[in-house]
Amino acid sequence: MKNKKLGIAIFVVGLLVLLYFILWKEEPTKLTEKVVVPVDTTEEITEVIDESKQIDEFILSKIPGGDEVFFKREQFTGHSHDVTTEELRKETMQFVYSAFMLQDVDQLTVAFSSDSIRSLKKGTHTVIDLPKVLADFLKLVNREGLLEKLEYQFKLDEYDRESNKGLLTLLYSDGIQILVEIEIQPVGDEEHRAFEVITPLSEIGKLFE
DSSP states (O other), rough: OOOHHHHHHHHHHHHHHHHHIISOOOHHHHHHEEEEOOOTHHHHHHHHHHHHHHHHHHHHSSTTTTGGGGOOOOOOOOOOTTOOHHHHHHHHHHHHHHHHHTTTTOOOOOOOOHHHHHHGTOOOOSSEEEEHHHHHHHHOOOOTEEEEEEEEEEOOTTTTTTTEEEEEEEEETOEEEEEEEEEOOOOOOESOOOOEEEEEEHHHHTTTO
């Protein structure tokens, strides 16, 4: 009798475990295909940033002490109304790649949101040199010139639509690969639409410690 009850109990437990895996097991995250950011992206992005800097520097020249102001760069590239979301995402990833490759603070501030950038200041009550902190962050990510390539993917939702959450893969010449989970958000107006990364730079920096 005891053996029969034990057998039934084992059967019930086994059935519950099976139902759990069938009904409640979380589906693996679905991602878009990997996209490799072209190496020659850095030249194109640098030209865009130079145009932006000329506008910003003119504005700051009219402000007392403007040469000491830290200025977050914005994308000033106009887009036609038929530009796709995929193209805008790609452009943002190009800014990320170029900033990491060239260790360019201006390009970094275009690619990432203000809150993302300010995350590097949290936890300190002293005045810090933000441009220097950002330069140190880029040096950390670049790993002394070993960064070779950046690939990106975006997660798909339950309806297979591309979400704003994605995955960067940073590939280095010594064989190391670092995966970075990111989230982006749309910014700008109809004429100057873009995306920026809202993932805190402080969280990304922890991956390199």
